[in-house]
Amino acid sequence: MATVEDFTSQYGLVRKIDAFGYLDYLKNNPDAPRKHGKVVLVTADTPLKASRGEGKTTTTIALIDALRKRGIDATAVLRQPSMGITAAGSKGGASGGGKASLTHPELIDWGLCGEMGAIEAAQNLLVSFAEKAIDDGKLDTVLVPRVSEVPSRSLRSVAVDYGKGDVPEKMVLTPTCELMQIVVLSRSMDEIGERVSAMIAGTLDGKPVTFGEFIDLWRITNILADAVKPALTETSKGTPVYVHGGPFANVSIGIPTLVSVELACALHDVVVVEAGYGADAGAQKWLDIASREYGAQWPSAALVVTRATTWRDDPARQWRYPFHVNRLEKLGIPTFPLVNLWDGEDDQIPALRETAAELGFREPIIGNLFRDGGDGLTGQIDDFVTALEAVGVPSNPESRKGEDIVDTVRWIAANAYGVPAERVVFKPGFEESLNAARELVAGVGRDLNDFAVCAVKSPATMTDDDAAAAEERTVTLKKVEVRAGSGIAQVNLTKSLTTPMPKIV
Template sequence: MTLIDQFTSQYGPMSKMDAFGYLKHLDEHPDEPRRHGKIVMVTADTPLKASRGEGKTTTTIALIDALRARGIDAAAVLRQPSMGITAAGSKGGASGGGKASLEHAELVDWGLCGEMGAIEAAQNLLVSFAEKAIDDGLIDTILVPRVSEVPSRSLRHITVDHGKGDVAERVVLTPTCELMQIVVLSHSMEEIGERVAVMVAGTKDGVPVTFGSFIDLWRITNILTDAVKPARTQTRQGSPVYVHCGPFANVSLGIPSLVSVRMACALHDVVVVEAGYGADAGAQKWLDIACREYGAQWPAAAVIVTRATTWRDDPTLSWRYPFHVQRLEMLDIPTFPLINLWEGEDGQVEELRATAKEAEFREPIIGNLFRDGGDALVKQLDPFVRTLEAGSAPAQRHSHRGMSLIENAKWIAEHAYGVPADRVRLRDGFVDSLSDADELCSQLGLSIDDLAFVAVKSPATMTDDDSAPEDRRTVTLKKVEVHAGAGVVQVNLTTSLTTPMPKIV
């Protein structure tokens, strides 16, 4: 039995990994053999439609299959999808497709890895405690939302009669909730308990009240016993894949749990991490939150996926793909464009290569991965493999803690969306929202500027209007929401919903 087997248990047809226990053991026994895997980030172009995936998961699966066919010990870490949106067919599935798909794909797509249901139950139990605290006079407002995996427009804003007056409540999708963020960012059950303790239940006479002040936290952490463990599965070709937490990079973190990635790096030489939606969303959050603020490993290379139609067919949006590639290259991340062909597009390959050359990209990787899987990539990966082999550990980027929230927003707008600081707008009411959030943090003994900045935005746009001329593109800041337990502050910009409805596609 290997060391990792001692921290592995069966969970239906898949396995669950006690990443907390395994990593603690490695920390306490530094002589134990371990790998020091390099991170490869797979992200995508900003899609023309939020409801259509560009093929990140299909690419991630095909990539590790191809790397392993070349004798490289590669694995992938994927995000657990949201059943009510992703698996309902509103965008590309989260388990790949065709020859580049997971074994037991249905278990992943329908949330049967377990954490979605457990996190939903735990956060809803917190809200139930908050409602009882209303009855007991401990609080008079509720700030933490209920969550659901199945969206409902009627539940976005609700009013509950508590007998002592109506109390406003709301419901958001499970992946967007604070408890999901806590699980993504935590490295132990003790840390989860500490973070839940400082979650804000509501206010009493305008003063914030945390859950740790009136409930026993074991009631919550016990629900999460299996939810904190990444699921281990494999591709149809037998390549190892770990699935844990974190979809919806437009309205939350959109990255897998930090411990699932750290565990995979201790087990494999190359770890491909999926960053949600486009490079403006998931990649921005992996780099600026996971890496800058929480010490995750900086990528040794990146792959940005696009569709041939997304890249070339809308002239007003054609700036986005080159922007993403060039931005990551400017961060010293070797970035490889990958064009995910659909059926009938094989004849466009030479034209696509010419367009990529004109844009001064690295040699593009092109293939129909649904049809051909990793076989389409094996012979195209020489430059990619040479880059991985030659790469050294990059320097850790500086934290933005202490930077004012508005300055941080302007920095992200400029670097992630291409909008200069002087074209960042404040919507009416934003200053009041920021003032309220700042006051809440002060009453909790926190500085709002020390919280990690989470942009909440449309998945299909980087700016207020991506089709506008470059010199007219703007970003508008709309609302601020503090997640004290997660250690983040969410700032709404462009168009965004935390309870989107599935699309009929």
């Protein structure tokens, strides 16, 4: 009988696992040994600054090290970070830090596991095919953007001269692109091929044309052969960690690949999944896209990470952290507040515990995890382990596909941002964008209401103005973009920036 080792190969200093092949083997061999691990979601408070992390990855690594020390077979699934933003210094690395770090952080932070580069090459090849299709008279516009790991604002919008007049094109960051979403959501190479085939390349005489109408899909899927395999690395304490996928949580779906999580659940008892940015971004998308629409496991527990300063030093925005914790609790997910201390903040612990008690939180977990790693958690997670062991694998809530897309956005605003439906407003031009999106997908025989909704928003704010009084907060809808291959309707809200620049460090 086969084991996961039969589906594993060396890839530089890490190992890669053919998750598609292994999960298919388990499906076809129901008597093969496997586990049914529970998912724990690590998310965060909405950061005061988009360029500043709250410490989700450090917390995730410390947590699994602490669980392993207690004899629990735990692992984590992380996203591959974006080289142009994360590694260049805008928000630190994405491989933890200090005593809560991976053994080879440079491989993760600089994209050396390979999937970012392969996805970038594959989507850019698609654009090249679309440009050739213009030469051949099969298209007269290009709708799929080129991508880059290195941000350049000069390339946000460009015009290409084909000798028939300029054709507008644009460029986005690799983590935000449609092909990244396709890899994250697909459960087989055949599904990737079908989704790439359904991507809308552009239009001809106003009618949409998909890539499946004029290219051989093997050209793309061959590029992705290693990119679809999760990387297996480990923490400095030897705890296994899977790294795969890397979409941004504010302008994309912000979660690791579904197959990497399913693989980990088949091999371990507890699988900690890190969702990007705050609970209003990555966690919302794990719950409402991955779980509701794509069958990913609903979390059995959650931790919401914050910094002491974020939670307590901005009175106008203090409402956000309790909102996140209470929202997840209302969904039936046992949720634990975790305060990630920095050096010199140990004296704040009594006051933080007092505030947590006043807010009615579960017993908070507080520590300097960079300094102490998993050792800083082992004595604080009794209640967490008890809550996790008390629940089975939850069932998923119903899909919202088929509902009017604007009603779905209003529901997201009310549930994830605390803004009632009547205070969701339209920016001039939104309705025209919505109608154009409906017509575009109707041209390929589909209904926009059947797409999963992905909110594109600022990572540092939940509403148009988080400092406004509760009864005055609004959410503005700006435009709709169609991603027919991934089945995602991107709805731009409030402030959103798809090509942020790295800060100079």
